[in-house]
Amino acid sequence: MTPSTDPRLLVHAYVDGELDPAHALEVERQLAGDPALAAERERIEALRRAIAQQLPRESAPPGLARRVEAALGLRAARTVSHPSWRALAASVAVAAFLCSGATWLALSPGAGDADMIVANHMRALMAPRPIDVESSDRHTVKPWFNGRIPEAPRVIDLSSEGFPLVGGRIDVVARTPVPTLVYRYRQHLISLSALPLGRAAAMPPEQIAGYNIVSWTENGLAYWAVSDLAAADLNAFAKAFRDAGPG
């Protein structure tokens, strides 16, 4: 990973967190003994901060996804990430037609749960830490849930499958606290929530706001996996979890 040993190059990789521990230690040793190199590190960090503050990550222009799909001749229905006021008005009309919001919600439990589960995942990604308990050890994560919720979830180590455990947190779905495990795949985090059955979705959507969703039921629980992973990889994760047996 480090084809060069020039400290003036390596200090960039050091600032970017790209060095393995051995090279990082070496750079730290050189920084301590070389004021000019230390000043360069400060400049690089100042530049990175300035860029992050002044040129924040912009999102795509509004409607771009819709224009792309229109240009490709794809179904307009796929563009669910930014519902138009017409779509909102239509759902209000449907709800009104059914006389009560509760009736309408009861007809589409899957979409409601999926929305809340994606919202929990998004909220977790924006928080300083996406988890309440941080550990790759399932014997640390599982007991943490005990005493906080009625039943600790099945916690499985999937690192040999390429999905290391990051930790766990408690989410709230429809006023019910539910255990959520967080796994990692490369740069992507996967939130896996276990909901009491009975709230299981008949036809959950496969994607909301660009996040892929996979759900299945097992041992009286409805499992929901959410991630920005590609659908195929998320399916592979779900399969690995299901195949892993009791945890």
Place this chain on the structure above:
Amino acid sequence: MASLKSEDDQARFASVVLPHLADAYALARWLTGNRADAEDVVQEACLRAFRGIAGFAGVNARAWLLTIVRHAAYTWLGKNRSAALLVVDDLESIAQQQATGPGPAGEGPQTPEAALIAKADARLLETAIAELPVPFRETLVLRDVRGLDYREIAEVTKVPIGTVMSRLARARRRLMERLATDEAKGG
């Protein structure tokens, strides 16, 4: 014809490509230099991505899409800004020498202190980045504006990780020097 593609391909396109439109658009904008052309480039790239969606077997959808966007942007640059691409090969050898050339201590009065760099405003940074030669600009934008790691950048720009590192070092050094010059002019 796009409309003849299967439902599977449509679903795949929605899950593989659409989540990364913001990164695609940002790269296109930094390479073309304006929003209207960036949107054309993204449209063209999405068309190519959709045609090739069945062949996407990789794990990193973002890097896959950005590779296609970069190709489309280079095609656009070749047609509209051919001068921007002319100097790529020469720059590479200069970059290799200079990024590892004189150390920070030897850079002289052109290198500002960290506090000066931290004061740079959006317009100055925007201009300074836009003036970077394309290979440095795309590397810096992917790393410092969009947050890709070295491995992803290497995949997108089709160069070894060592080259990513030296381009990034060179791009940052140019920005620092530029910020110093501007401060000198202004004050």
